[in-house]
Structure formats: C-alpha cells, structure tokens
Amino acid sequence: MGVLGRGCPGTAGALLPLLLPLLLTAAVPPGRSRAPGPPEDVDECAQGLDDCHTNALCQNTLTSYKCSCKPGYRGDGRQCEDIDECENEFNGGCVHDCLNIPGNYRCTCFDGFMLAHDGHNCLDVDECLENNGGCQHTCVNVMGSYECRCKEGFFLSDNQHTCIHRSEEGLSCMNQNHGCGHICKEAPKGSVACECRPGFELAKNQRDCILTCNHGNGGCQHSCEDTTEGPECSCHPGYKMHTDGKSCLEQEDAALEVTESNATSVVDSDKRVKRRLLMETCAVNNGGCDRTCKDTSTGVHCSCPVGFTLQLDGKTCKDIDECQTRNGGCDHFCKNTVGSFDCSCRKGFKLLTDEKSCQDVDECSLDRTCDHSCINHPGTFACACNRGYTLYGFTHCGDTNECSVNNGGCQQVCVNTVGSYECRCHSAYKLHWNKKDCVASCDLSCIVKRTEKRLRKAIRALRKAAHREQFHLQLSGMDLEVAKKSPRTSEHRVESCGVGQGHAGHQCVSCRAGTYYDGAQERCILCPNGTFQNEEGQITCEPCPRPENPGVLKTPEAWNISECGGLCQPGEYSADGFAPCQLCALGTFQPEAGRTSCFPCGGGLPTKHLGATSFQDCETRVQCSPGHFYNTTTHRCIRCPAGTYQPEFGKNNCVSCPGNTTTDFDGSTNITQCKDRRCGGELGDFTGYIESPNYPGNYPANTECTWTINPPPKRRILIVVPEIFLPIEDDCGDYLVMRKTSSSNSVTTYETCQTYERPIAFTSRSKKLWIQFKSNEGNSARGFQVPYVTYDEDYQELIEDIVRDGRLYASENHQEILKDKKLIKALFDVLAHPQNYFKYTAQESREMFPRSFIRLLRSKVSRFLRPYK
Structure with missing residues (x-):
C-alpha cells in the first residue's frame, strides 16, 4: 500500500474503502463468529488501558494505540524525561537567565530589567519614571540601573539618594577635592579613604570606582563579562549589537524564510512542515505566545494572566486598565500599572491588607x-x-493669660495662674460674689451690727430646735453642730461622718457644690429653689440675692450664685449685679453679665449708644486693624508687641501668647503666629525624635537648635525622614544638617534646605551624630519630625542593603509605611530590642504591612542569613 500510495495516490484513495472490510474480517481469529459489520474498536486511551508515561500523549489507532512524549519531553512514549531547554548553547533563547520547569522553561531577567513580550528578551526598566527613583536631586536612568546625581555644590551621600552640601574648606570628606569617585571615609590624621558602592571595584589609584557586571549587569542589555578595562557587552544569538555597545537589536530571520519557500523536493517540503510543526509548540519560543502557552491537539493555545486580555492575533496580551471599571474596586484612588493596578488612600487613611479598602487612621x-x-x-x-x-x-496647649485682655474682667487686680486666674481687691475691699468686682468691706461698727443680728437669729433657731437631737448653728461665719452624745457604736454599725459629709458605701465624702448636708436624713440634699451653694462640704444653701422676678430662678442644684437668675446682662450693671439693672452710661461699656460697674472707654471717648457691650462701641478717632490696639492716651493705633497678637478690628488690647510661646515679630494677627522656641538637647540611647520647634505648626524665625545622639557601644544609628518642609525661597537660609561633630569639616550624614514630601531612610556615616537646625528671619514652614533608632552593628550590612534599595521608595504603599508613625514605631521597636519581635503576632504583621513590603524584607533577610545556613 505504501508503494501504491506513493506511485498512484488516486488509486490508493479508491481502493482503501474496499479493502478495509476485508482486512478487518481477516483479522478475526478462527472459531469466532464474524460480525455482520466492522467490529467496535476499543479506545485504550479513553479507558485508561494504555501504558503511556504520565508525560506522554496517548493516540488511539484502529487496532491499538500509540504513545508519544509531550512537547518538552523525550523518549519512546512509555518512558519520557524532561528536556532541559536551558542546557542548549542558546540558553533556551533567554538573553539573561533560563529557568527550566517540567515540560517547559521560563526566562527571567536581572534586577533593573523586565521581560519583553516575546518572553525571551530583557528590556531596561526606567526607575526614574516613578518618584524620581527616590533621588533628592536628579535621577539618571542607565541600562540595568539608575544613578542619583546632585546639583552644583552638593555631593551624593552614602545612601545614594540624598545630597550633602560640599564644603570649600579643609581636607576632609566635605571638601570638594577629596577625589573619591563614590564614598569618602575619614581616615586617621585627617586623611581620607575612598570606598565604592556595591557592584563597583576600587581602581588602582584608590579613588576612582570601576563598574562591574554585578551592578546593573554592567550596563549591558544581554551578556556582560568583566575585563581589565571594565564590563564588555555581547548579544544573544539572533540579536546584533547596537552602536552604543550596550543595547541589542533583534535580527530579521529573512534568510530562513527564503530558503523554506524555495524548497523543491518532497523531502525538503516534509522537513519544512516538520520544522514549522516543531516551532508551533510551547517548548520553542513559548509557542509565540506573549505569556501562557498550552499544547493542544490542534496546536498551541495562548492565554494571558489576570490583568491582560488576549488580542485578535491569538498571541499578544494587552494590559487591562482595571481602574476604568468600578475604580478597580479601590475605595479611594486607583492607579493602573502593567498587568495590575494599585490602590491608594486619601491623607488620613491607610490601605488595608486586601490592598483595596481604606481605613481611617485613628x-x-x-x-x-x-x-x-x-x-x-x-x-x-x-x-x-x-x-x-x-x-x-x-x-x-499653653496656659491662657486671661489677665492680658481687659485685665481679665477684674475690677481691680488680676493674677494669672496656671490654667486659670484670680481677681483680687485692694485693702478695705473684698471680692464680690461674681469673683470679679470689689465691694467695700465692713468696718468695726458694721461688724458689730451684723454679729448682733446673727446672734439674735441663732437664739431664735436654738429655741425652735431645742427639742431636736441634733441641730446646726451659724455664728460669725462658722458652722456649729449641736447634738446629743451618740452611744458607742458597735463593730457592725457604720460610724457617723463629719459635718458636711455623707455616706458613699462605707466611706464618707463631702457634699458637692449645689448640695448641702441634712443632719436629720444623714445625707446630701440638693439646694432647693431660690438657693445656691458654691462650696463643697456645706450644711446649708445660701439664698439667691433678691431677684426682681422669682420666676427666673434656677431649678434645684444651683452650683453657684450666677445660676440664680435675674443677673444684669452685658451692657448693664447694678449695685449687686442683679435686677433691677441700669444701662451703662455713655462713654462706658460692660461685656459681661452680673457686674456692678461698667468700664470707661478712656481718653474721653464717648460710646455710640447707651448700654455698650464692648470697646468697639466706643467712638475712636481711627479704626485699628488686626495686629494693632487703640491707645486711648495718644489716640493712635499701636502695633501689638512681640509675644502678643490681635485678630480683630477696633480693639484696645492685645492677647498674650499662651504658655511659653512668643511671636517672631510685633504686629501679629493670629494665634498661629505664637510659636514655641524650645528645642534641642541630648537624645535617648535607643529611639526618639528630632523635631523642629513648634511642630507641627510653623517653626519660629531666627532660631537655632542642636541635638546630639550618642549610641551605646556597638550600636549604629538609623534615621527616617518621612517628610520635611523647608522653604527654598530663602536661598537655603533654613537648613537641617547631621554631622559627626559641630565642625563644618566633619563627616556629614544628611543635609537639606528644601521641602521633600518623599520619605528617605539612611544610616549614619558616623557612630555619633551632632544635629543642627537653623532658620533665618525669612519664610517659615512646618519643619520636620524625624524618628531615629539605634541598632546592633551586626545588622549593619542588612540595614544598609534595605535603605539603599530604590524599591523601598518606589511604591506608594512603601512610602506610606515610612510615614506611618505606628508602623515606624513597631519597626524601630524590634530594631532597637529584637526580643520585642515576639510581641507581634504573624497576623499583626500581615495586617500592618503590605505583602510587597514583606517580600522585599524577606529577600533581604534571606540574603543576609544565607552565609550562616
């Protein structure tokens, strides 16, 4: 049949249907009856009767079955072994790393590169596109990596991101001529020693740094080889070198196509078909699929991961913008990324572990x-x-100086106290019940008359109460209690409380203001209508001063006399502060209720009407603006002195700043201009804060703060600057600097005079720190609150590896970690005292930190611990 078919294909096609029943009939063994039609074929593959290998495909035939290994495996079908595509001379077609997996392989790229859509080539990642790469000044993208560079007059610090102002003097590392290519370290006797960043080697001159293939693949897109002259780049087969000597361009495989199309023989044609069939397998070039490839009976089937959609060509995957649909499921903000998306939250909220929901930060x-x-x-x-x-x-919060405004409302003397104030009177006067006015005190004859009156009243009360077992007297301002001698109490009887005290369980407590002690009932009673009590532990309530209208009296439990009702209103006065009242005369005013007099405008100024309630009702010659007060002697507006402010128009006073605060200049108009100037000092051994004065309010002008951090032996300093606000308009008049000592030539760890809302973390370049913040008289800003921690120097390599990694600053989620006070406190707590790690459960860690941050730390820690495994 093979010869027939090859010589006369048309005849074979006609004879096959005729010969097939005969061949099948002849195949029936003797002794068995022949079925009238062709027998049913047993599908061993479908019934699992085959002995094909797990990694083989079973193909049913008319009388049996055939085993053949799946693409990516080799063998006879009954025994199949994985083909390691990465072992061939082309590295599986991968330009960087090839990872063999069962039946297939996967290409991966070095750090600083991303896999191209063809699944084999690697393309440079431009780290500068996101958050300026974490660089303080300028970010420059290079093949496989990026570099931070500084403006004129600055040099790059050891953390590779922040910039330090360069000194023009001295011979230390601060000098612009120190000559180090990368890192400058102070050496004994004032000399310097140069070091290189990871991935670089120190040159023979001990100053310059030579790039190696260990940093950003040496700047090569594909292959890198270290030579004495530096990295040498080469391209993977199928690519050619670009003129820049680093990039690789894909070559057109036109010659192969021409050769195949010119095939003239059947053998050549079969080879071409087999070659194309071989190419249409996931084992070669991922079947041409952008992402996932699966071998099927009809050929390769391409699919895309979550975040992508398959295009009409059946091979290419296109990114889905998830933010276009229901905001990606994000509570607040959604940002589309390649193959995914990121959710973020408004300020004052934090992202939960589902990385979509936002929760209010308490x-x-x-x-x-x-x-x-x-x-x-x-x-x-x-x-x-x-x-x-x-x-x-x-x-x-600062103590309010109530006496600074209108003498605190006191008629005579005002004395400020912490959290309050007191009005006092001159000799021959006593304080009125309203605690502000002063009334004439009684002379000797007055005292005698009042004593006689009280005594007569007491005698009458004594006669009425003589039959009682207990009664009270008031004589010459003293409370007296008269009672029969009580029998000795037994152990089980609660002893009587003192005068003005009632029982609260088994304890005696004083009756509170607004109540009095009733001896008959042995308990505290509310003051009845028309009475009041200012003090605690009293046995009577005082009658309210004679009100004009009893209907305005307060209900029981009047705490003080002002609650009695019938008070003179603002703009009114009377001899005792109660009705009947008179309007303040022209030229006077009264802003409070219950007063016995009105304040004069001063300077002979009249008021616009009777019953004036404030100085603003006085007819001044000029209207003073905020930040000024009206001087009634000179009839001019005077600027409020430093340490005071005035937010309103037309006032005759300025308000003193609270507590220990003061203003930068005179003429202040708002409480926000009152600033605390206290700052500086020696900081703690393990954790703490460096905070600009008055933070989070604006810092004061012309201030200078100095802090020192002296860690215990064998500990180093880690600092996080979540954000810093310094006005650049001042030409660096306000700055923060961290050095080893106060000398301008000492090793500098950090220096800035600008605003940066992007967080940065770094380790100190010296074992101790001298920190200074200085401001000039120009613009002010919010300043900073910078946390620090000291950690065991055994972790130095790990900590520096973490803080120098640009990925720590690339993700918005990571930036929020460095700004989250609660998370920073937890991180610093464990760094300072590793045993405190056990205070936090695994669940708490997962809830506090996003998965991407945990993955970043895990990779760093694993690399750090690997030498000890």
Whole structure:
C-alpha cells in the first residue's frame, strides 16, 4: 500500500474503502463468529488501558494505540524525561537567565530589567519614571540601573539618594577635592579613604570606582563579562549589537524564510512542515505566545494572566486598565500599572491588607498627637485644650493669660495662674460674689451690727430646735453642730461622718457644690429653689440675692450664685449685679453679665449708644486693624508687641501668647503666629525624635537648635525622614544638617534646605551624630519630625542593603509605611530590642504591612542569613 500510495495516490484513495472490510474480517481469529459489520474498536486511551508515561500523549489507532512524549519531553512514549531547554548553547533563547520547569522553561531577567513580550528578551526598566527613583536631586536612568546625581555644590551621600552640601574648606570628606569617585571615609590624621558602592571595584589609584557586571549587569542589555578595562557587552544569538555597545537589536530571520519557500523536493517540503510543526509548540519560543502557552491537539493555545486580555492575533496580551471599571474596586484612588493596578488612600487613611479598602487612621491612638484632648474625625483629627489653656501649633496647649485682655474682667487686680486666674481687691475691699468686682468691706461698727443680728437669729433657731437631737448653728461665719452624745457604736454599725459629709458605701465624702448636708436624713440634699451653694462640704444653701422676678430662678442644684437668675446682662450693671439693672452710661461699656460697674472707654471717648457691650462701641478717632490696639492716651493705633497678637478690628488690647510661646515679630494677627522656641538637647540611647520647634505648626524665625545622639557601644544609628518642609525661597537660609561633630569639616550624614514630601531612610556615616537646625528671619514652614533608632552593628550590612534599595521608595504603599508613625514605631521597636519581635503576632504583621513590603524584607533577610545556613 505504501508503494501504491506513493506511485498512484488516486488509486490508493479508491481502493482503501474496499479493502478495509476485508482486512478487518481477516483479522478475526478462527472459531469466532464474524460480525455482520466492522467490529467496535476499543479506545485504550479513553479507558485508561494504555501504558503511556504520565508525560506522554496517548493516540488511539484502529487496532491499538500509540504513545508519544509531550512537547518538552523525550523518549519512546512509555518512558519520557524532561528536556532541559536551558542546557542548549542558546540558553533556551533567554538573553539573561533560563529557568527550566517540567515540560517547559521560563526566562527571567536581572534586577533593573523586565521581560519583553516575546518572553525571551530583557528590556531596561526606567526607575526614574516613578518618584524620581527616590533621588533628592536628579535621577539618571542607565541600562540595568539608575544613578542619583546632585546639583552644583552638593555631593551624593552614602545612601545614594540624598545630597550633602560640599564644603570649600579643609581636607576632609566635605571638601570638594577629596577625589573619591563614590564614598569618602575619614581616615586617621585627617586623611581620607575612598570606598565604592556595591557592584563597583576600587581602581588602582584608590579613588576612582570601576563598574562591574554585578551592578546593573554592567550596563549591558544581554551578556556582560568583566575585563581589565571594565564590563564588555555581547548579544544573544539572533540579536546584533547596537552602536552604543550596550543595547541589542533583534535580527530579521529573512534568510530562513527564503530558503523554506524555495524548497523543491518532497523531502525538503516534509522537513519544512516538520520544522514549522516543531516551532508551533510551547517548548520553542513559548509557542509565540506573549505569556501562557498550552499544547493542544490542534496546536498551541495562548492565554494571558489576570490583568491582560488576549488580542485578535491569538498571541499578544494587552494590559487591562482595571481602574476604568468600578475604580478597580479601590475605595479611594486607583492607579493602573502593567498587568495590575494599585490602590491608594486619601491623607488620613491607610490601605488595608486586601490592598483595596481604606481605613481611617485613628491619630488619637498614637503617642504625642495632642497635649490634652484628641478628637478623631474621618481622615483627620482635632486637638482640644482643657479650660484655661489655649491651642497653638495645631496640637499643643499653653496656659491662657486671661489677665492680658481687659485685665481679665477684674475690677481691680488680676493674677494669672496656671490654667486659670484670680481677681483680687485692694485693702478695705473684698471680692464680690461674681469673683470679679470689689465691694467695700465692713468696718468695726458694721461688724458689730451684723454679729448682733446673727446672734439674735441663732437664739431664735436654738429655741425652735431645742427639742431636736441634733441641730446646726451659724455664728460669725462658722458652722456649729449641736447634738446629743451618740452611744458607742458597735463593730457592725457604720460610724457617723463629719459635718458636711455623707455616706458613699462605707466611706464618707463631702457634699458637692449645689448640695448641702441634712443632719436629720444623714445625707446630701440638693439646694432647693431660690438657693445656691458654691462650696463643697456645706450644711446649708445660701439664698439667691433678691431677684426682681422669682420666676427666673434656677431649678434645684444651683452650683453657684450666677445660676440664680435675674443677673444684669452685658451692657448693664447694678449695685449687686442683679435686677433691677441700669444701662451703662455713655462713654462706658460692660461685656459681661452680673457686674456692678461698667468700664470707661478712656481718653474721653464717648460710646455710640447707651448700654455698650464692648470697646468697639466706643467712638475712636481711627479704626485699628488686626495686629494693632487703640491707645486711648495718644489716640493712635499701636502695633501689638512681640509675644502678643490681635485678630480683630477696633480693639484696645492685645492677647498674650499662651504658655511659653512668643511671636517672631510685633504686629501679629493670629494665634498661629505664637510659636514655641524650645528645642534641642541630648537624645535617648535607643529611639526618639528630632523635631523642629513648634511642630507641627510653623517653626519660629531666627532660631537655632542642636541635638546630639550618642549610641551605646556597638550600636549604629538609623534615621527616617518621612517628610520635611523647608522653604527654598530663602536661598537655603533654613537648613537641617547631621554631622559627626559641630565642625563644618566633619563627616556629614544628611543635609537639606528644601521641602521633600518623599520619605528617605539612611544610616549614619558616623557612630555619633551632632544635629543642627537653623532658620533665618525669612519664610517659615512646618519643619520636620524625624524618628531615629539605634541598632546592633551586626545588622549593619542588612540595614544598609534595605535603605539603599530604590524599591523601598518606589511604591506608594512603601512610602506610606515610612510615614506611618505606628508602623515606624513597631519597626524601630524590634530594631532597637529584637526580643520585642515576639510581641507581634504573624497576623499583626500581615495586617500592618503590605505583602510587597514583606517580600522585599524577606529577600533581604534571606540574603543576609544565607552565609550562616
């Protein structure tokens, strides 16, 4: 049949249907009956009766079956072994690394590269496109890596991202002529020693640094080989070198196509078909698929991972912009990336571990948020101060100097106290019940008359109460209790409490203000209508001063006399502060209720009407703007002196700044201009903060702060600058610098005079730090709050590997970690005291940190520990 078919294909095609029944009939063994039609074929492959290898394909035939190994395997079908595509001379077609997997292989790229759509070539990643690569000044992309560079007058610090101002003096590492290509270290006797960044080697001159293939693949796109002259680049087969000597261009495989199309013999044609069939397998060039390839009976089948969609050519994968559909499922912001997307949150919220949901950050649960009370709101918070204190710098509370405004409302003397103030009177006067006015005190004859009156009243009360077992007297301002001698109490009887005290369980407590002690009932009673009590532990309530209208009296439990009702309103006065009241006369005003007099405008100024309630009702000659007060002697507007402010128009006073704060200049108009100047000092051994004065409010002008960090032996310093706000308009008039000592020529770790909202982490270049912040009289800004931690120097290599990795600053999620006070505190807690790691459960760690950050740390730690395994 083979000869027939080859010589006369048309005859074979006609004879085969005729001969097939005969061949099948002849195949039936003797003794068995022949079926009238062809027998049913047993499909051993479908019934699992074959003995093909697990990695083989079973193909049913008319009388049997055939085994053949799957693409990517070799053997007779009953025994198949994996083909290691990476072992061939072409490295599986991969230009970097080839990873063999069962029945297939996968290409991977070095750090700084990404896999091309063909699954084999590697393309450079431009790290500078995202967050400037974490560089403080300029980011320059190079093949396989990137470099941070500094502006004129600065040089790159050891962390490879921040820039340090270069000194013009001295011979130390700060000098512009130190000559080191990369890192400068101080050596004994004032000389310098040069070091190179990872992936570079120190040149013979001990100053320059030579690039090696260990850094960014030596700048080569494909293959790199170290030579005495530096890295030498070459291209993978199928590519040719670009004129830059680093990049590789794909060659057109035109010659192969021409050869195949010119095939003239059947043998050549079969070879061509077999070659094309061989090429249409996932084992070769991934079947031409962009991503996932699967061998099927009809050929290769391409598919795309989540985040991509298969195009009409059946091979190419196109990125899906998930943010176009329901915002990608993100609560707040969605940013599309290649093959995926990132969710981020508004300020004041944090991303949860599902990396989509946003949760409000409870700032009130953090340390050092507010001096007094903290009120959390969605996405923000507010601080509140106790009574007698004023809020400044957004979060701080300072004592309010009530006496600075209109003498605190005191008629005579005002004395400021911490959290409050007191009005006092001159001799021959006593303080009125309103605690502000002063009334004439009684002379001797007055005292005698009042004593006689009280005594007569006491005698009458004594006669009425003589039959009682217990009664009380008030005589000459003293409370007296008269009672029969009580019998000795037994162990089981609760002893009586003192005067003005009631029982609270088995304890005696003083009756609070607004109540009095009733001896008959042996308990505290609310003051009845028309009475009040200012003090604790009293046995009576005082009658309210004679009100004109009893209907305005307060209900029971009047705490003080001002609650009695019938008070003179602002703009009114009377002899005792109660009705009947008179309007303040022309030329006077009264802003408070219950007063016995009105304040004069001063300087002979009249008021616009009777019953004026503030100085602004006085007819001044000029209207003073905020930041000024009206001087009634000169009738001019005077700028508020330093340490005071005035936010309103037409006032005759300035308000003193709270607590220890002061203003930068005179003429201040707002409480925000009151700033705390305290700063500096020697910092703790393990963790702490370096904070600009008045933070998070704007720092003061012309200030200078100095801190020192002296870690314990064998410990190094790690610093995180989450963000820093310094106005660049001042031509570097405000700056923060971290050096080994106060000398301008000492080793500098960090220096900046600009605003950077992008976080940066770095280790100290010296074992101790001298830190200085200085501001001039120009613009001000929020400043900084910089946390630091000291850690065991055995971890130096690991910590530097982490903080120098640009990926730490590339992801928005990672940046939020470096700005999250709670997370930084947890990280620093473990760095400072590793045993505290066991305080945090695995679940807590997963909830606190995004998976990408944990993966980054895991790879670093694994590399660090590998030599010890």
